[in-house]
Every structure is written in C-alpha cells, then in structure tokens.
Amino acid sequence: MIHEDEESRLARPVRTATTRSVLMCRPEHFTVVYRINPWMDPQLPTDTSLAVRQWEELYRTYLGLGFEVQLIDPIEGLPDMVYAANGGFVIDNIAYGASFTYPERQPEGPAYMGWFGDHGFDVAVPESVNEGEGDFLLVGETILAGTGFRSTSTSHGELGRLYGREVISLNLVDPSFYHLDTALAVLDSTPGQEHIAYLPGAFDAAGLVILRERYPDAIIVNDEDAAVLGLNSFSDGLNVVIASRAADFGRQLREHGYNPIGVDLSELLLGGGGVKCCTLELRR
Incomplete structure (x- = not known):
C-alpha cells in the first residue's frame, strides 16, 4: 500500500534544471536618492557595501548552479543599474532595448544596448517606452x-513583430508591483509544461481571467x-532562487517539486528590486 505522502510525491512532475546565461551589474553605486516607486524613500539610509555583499551572494549562487554569468560595468550616477532585468529583453540573439519611463533611469537604456552590441547580439532600438524583462517574461513560446x-x-506590439511570437498583455493595478516580474514568476518555461506563480491582487479582472485559464495549476x-x-x-526549471523571507512560497515550491534557494537582498529591496530584478536572461 502506498501512503498518502508517498502518493503525493510520486504525482509530482519531474523538474529538470537547464543551465542559464544571465547578465548582472554589481551595485557599486547603489543608493536611493530619488523616489520613482513605492519602495524607495530617500530619507532612509542605504548601505552600499551591504548591497554589494548581498548581491555577491546571489552572484555566487548562480555560479554554483552552473550558470554563465556575464557582467556589465556599473556607471556612477546610475544607482538603479544593478536592476539588470530592466535593461532589455533577449530572445534568439535579438536584444530589444529598454526605453525607461523616468528620466533618472533613461541613460541605462543606451548603456545596456551598447553592451548587447559589443557582445554579439543583434540590437533592436525600441520605439516605445518599455523596461525590458521587468515587464516581459517568456513562458514556453509565449x-x-x-x-499599467x-x-x-x-x-x-513591437515585441510581437520583432520576435514573431504570441504576446499576451496583462494590466498591473497595484503600484507596489509596478513591473510584471514583481507580481509573476516563471517557474518552468519549457513548452508544454509551462508553470508560473503569481499574486492575484496585482492584476485587473481581465488579466486574472487570462492567467487562470492558461495556467490553472x-x-x-x-x-x-x-x-x-x-x-x-x-x-x-528545478532550482528557484527566491527572497529568503518568502517562507510560504518556498513551501509551495517544494510541494511542486522545485528546490527553493533563499537569498537575502533586503538592501536592494530599498530600491524596489529583488532576485529577478538583478537578473537579465540572455537567450542566444
């Protein structure tokens, strides 16, 4: 007789790790001197050296997982450059550049596009305001x-024309979750076994209908x-690097067959970023 716990374990999908290539930026100039999201408060002190140490923990975690980690040089005066995910979106060796909403971050767009061009990517200069992989997430072929x-x-629309893939728009409604990657995580992007996690309250009613229909699990x-x-x-696809304080999310990940790995990026949270914000995936 198979006990309930054993039966539950056997029913779990088999999770498979796939080596990733990512771009990161060391937070040598990180501080909070302006406010462009609800997390930021210039009146609160920040500790750049602590931000660097916490970032280095994430960097070492990726190396330990066998990731290829490339680095872009930080630029003085651009404290948010550490949030590399916002610097563009890369599929099929094509890098769609970022065009930032706020003037404080706008110089980051050319800096990241310059890096892409110097490292062999085909660079698509954006016509529309976008903040890269902060708002664009690949799930399977979609x-x-x-x-918002x-x-x-x-x-x-630019994305759809550039990559020839289905693009599904999701409207964000909670200002604390101003980028898609703060409200939704891609856990498995393998076509045919797509799996995500999300916060329902971050989306409007139409978006919730889409998410529930497409990703019922x-x-x-x-x-x-x-x-x-x-x-x-x-x-x-197997190992999920998360905020160490996200305890219940870690529990749920284990129940679904993943290996959660907690890291502390509490100092970078003062700027409104976490693990994914610091991580731009490079898909050749």
Whole structure:
C-alpha cells in the first residue's frame, strides 16, 4: 500500500534544471536618492557595501548552479543599474532595448544596448517606452507582457513583430508591483509544461481571467511573501532562487517539486528590486 505522502510525491512532475546565461551589474553605486516607486524613500539610509555583499551572494549562487554569468560595468550616477532585468529583453540573439519611463533611469537604456552590441547580439532600438524583462517574461513560446505603470502597451506590439511570437498583455493595478516580474514568476518555461506563480491582487479582472485559464495549476502567492518581492525570483526549471523571507512560497515550491534557494537582498529591496530584478536572461 502506498501512503498518502508517498502518493503525493510520486504525482509530482519531474523538474529538470537547464543551465542559464544571465547578465548582472554589481551595485557599486547603489543608493536611493530619488523616489520613482513605492519602495524607495530617500530619507532612509542605504548601505552600499551591504548591497554589494548581498548581491555577491546571489552572484555566487548562480555560479554554483552552473550558470554563465556575464557582467556589465556599473556607471556612477546610475544607482538603479544593478536592476539588470530592466535593461532589455533577449530572445534568439535579438536584444530589444529598454526605453525607461523616468528620466533618472533613461541613460541605462543606451548603456545596456551598447553592451548587447559589443557582445554579439543583434540590437533592436525600441520605439516605445518599455523596461525590458521587468515587464516581459517568456513562458514556453509565449511572451507575457505587463503594462499599467512602466512599459506601454504599444511596446507589446513591437515585441510581437520583432520576435514573431504570441504576446499576451496583462494590466498591473497595484503600484507596489509596478513591473510584471514583481507580481509573476516563471517557474518552468519549457513548452508544454509551462508553470508560473503569481499574486492575484496585482492584476485587473481581465488579466486574472487570462492567467487562470492558461495556467490553472499556477502557484498562488500570499500578500506577505509578495511584500518581500518573493515573486521576483529566478528559476532554471528545478532550482528557484527566491527572497529568503518568502517562507510560504518556498513551501509551495517544494510541494511542486522545485528546490527553493533563499537569498537575502533586503538592501536592494530599498530600491524596489529583488532576485529577478538583478537578473537579465540572455537567450542566444
């Protein structure tokens, strides 16, 4: 006789890790001197050296997982450059550049496009305001695209024309989750076994209908874990690097056959970013 726990274990999907190539930026100039999202408060002190140490933990975690990690040089005066995910979106060796909403971050767009060009990617200069992989997530063959606070809906049309893939627009409604990658995590992007996690309260009614219909087995993350940017995570299909304080999300990941790996990026959270914000996937 198979006990219930054993039966549950046997029913889990087999998760498989796939080596990832990512781009990161060391937070040598990180601080909070302006406010462009609800997480930022220039009145609160920040510790750049602590931010660097925490970032290095994430960097070492990726190396330990066998990832190829490339680095872009940080630029003085661009404290948010550490959030590399916003610097573009890369599929099939084509890098769609970022065009930032706020003037404080706009110089990051050319900096990242310069790096892409110097490293052999075909660079597509954007016509529309967009903040890269902060709002664009590849799930299987489909691109989920966020709008409402940063990236414009016209950028979604650009994506579809550029990559020839289905693009699904999702409207974000909670200013604390202003980028799609703060409200939704891609756990398995393998075509045919797509799996995500998300926070329902971050989306409008139409978006929730889409998510529930397309991903009925999605992990639903609670408000407490979302509030420490637990969903701002990065998965290789088996190992999911998450905020160490997102305890219930970690529990759910284990129940679904994943290996959650917690890291502390609490200092970078003061700028409104977490694991995924620091991670731009490079898909050749």
